[in-house]
Amino acid sequence: MAAIYSLYIINKSGGLIFCKDYGSAGRMDTNDSLRLASLWHSMHAISQQLSPVPGCSGIDLLQADTFDLHCFQSLTGTKFFVVCEPGSSYMEGLLKHIYELYTDYVLKNPFYEMEMPIRCELFDIHLAQAVHKDRVASYGR
Amino acid sequence: MQFFGGSEISPSPPATAAASSASGNNAHMIYIFNRNGVCLFYREWNRPLKTLNPQQDSKLMFGLLFSLKSLTAKMDPTSVEKGNLGVPLLPGQGCSFHSFRTNTYKLSFMESPSGIKIILVTHPKTGELGDSLKYIYNLYVEFVMKNPLYTPATLIKCELFNKSVDQYVRGLG
Numbered sequence: 001m002a003a004i005y006s007l008y009i010i011n012k013s014g015g016l017i018f019c020k021d022y023g024s025a026g027r028m029d030t031n032d033s034l035r036l037a038s039l040w041h042s043m044h045a046i047s048q049q050l051s052p053v054p055g056c057s058g059i060d061l062l063q064a065d066t067f068d069l070h071c072f073q074s075l076t077g078t079k080f081f082v083v084c085e086p087g088s089s090y091m092e093g094l095l096k097h098i099y100e101l102y103t104d105y106v107l108k109n110p111f112y113e114m115e116m117p118i119r120c121e122l123f124d125i126h127l128a129q130a131v132h133k134d135r136v137a138s139y140g141r
Numbered sequence: 142m143q144f145f146g147g148s149e150i151s152p153s154p155p156a157t158a159a160a161s162s163a164s165g166n167n168a169h170m171i172y173i174f175n176r177n178g179v180c181l182f183y184r185e186w187n188r189p190l191k192t193l194n195p196q197q198d199s200k201l202m203f204g205l206l207f208s209l210k211s212l213t214a215k216m217d218p219t220s221v222e223k224g225n226l227g228v229p230l231l232p233g234q235g236c237s238f239h240s241f242r243t244n245t246y247k248l249s250f251m252e253s254p255s256g257i258k259i260i261l262v263t264h265p266k267t268g269e270l271g272d273s274l275k276y277i278y279n280l281y282v283e284f285v286m287k288n289p290l291y292t293p294a295t296l297i298k299c300e301l302f303n304k305s306v307d308q309y310v311r312g313l314g
Contacts (some may be wrong), residue, residue, distance in 0.1 A: 005218035006218065013251050024219070025218060025220065025221045026222065032215065035226050036215060042208070043209055043212065046205050046249075047205065047241070048200070050189040050192075051245050051263060052169035052170060052243075053188075053189055053190055053245045055244070055245055056244060056245040059241050059243050060242055062241040062242075063238060063240050063241065064213040064237065066217055066220075066236050067213075068238070083218055083255070113282070124192070133278055137202070
């Protein structure tokens with residue numbers, strides 16, 4: 001029950017640097033993904049403002065009727081969020097694993113420019129493996 | 142979808158699986174908005190941090206909800222035909238979110254078919270509050286809408302409603 005529909009990575013200014021779709025119905029063009037990512041960045045920031053208690057770090061989990069959205073924000077402000085089936089477990093772990101892949105295959109890549117769209121082949125390969133492994137594990141549960 | 146059945150308040154408030162702090166009131170605050178964004182009701186029980194004045198705070202909250210609804214409708218992976226971002230959505234149109242959680246609070250949201258939005262901000266470990274919000278909506282119907290002295294789309298000043306909401310929220314968890 002951990003089918004992922006899509007994964008997005010946003011840089012610290014809210015710009016979309018990576019977007020991967022794993023099977024949502026209906027196509028979303030690039031402009032729309034860019035808008036959605038910036039919208040999410042702003043909503044994340046506003047939710048910190050509305051906290052009744054100090055020390056809020058933004059939305060971790062958004063639950064809607066047909067999907068859940070898990071978000072992980074690194075200490076540098078890069079946000080990883082994944083759209084998945086409702087009731088998915090282990091998304092936090094998967095997001096942290098994707099963050100590790102990001103640091104290994106994107107940040108340590110000497111040709112990668114910070115805050116620019118990610119075009120690193122090794123990252124794509126390892127990400128596909130991680131998502132596939134997660135999918136296989138979830139079907140086995 | 143049959144939204145609410147019957148016009149009486151259910152005899153006993155639904156039991157909620159909320160595991161929050163032992164203090165008197167388990168929720169931080171509640172907002173009720175109408176379809177035009179007018180804040181009809183705001184009550185806080187536990188809010189140590191206030192960053193904005195009340196009008197700005199309610200406008201910010203309404204704006205956040207409007208944008209989140211727009212985002213979820215557009216991001217819905219199961220619908221094929223998605224509208225454009227930013228287009229005002231009717232209640233019930235498109236996929237809507239029902240709660241989000243941060244590390245310090247959980248916000249539960251419900252919109253009635255008439256556009257009345259109820260928002261309850263609680264402790265992050267609270268369970269599903271869909272039934273509680275429906276109960277609060279029933280309280281609104283009984284004590285506010287059926288009050289002949291209440292003018293719709295204005296601030297709610299019904300003492301019975303305030304008392305019953307306080308009592309119900311105190312009993313959550």
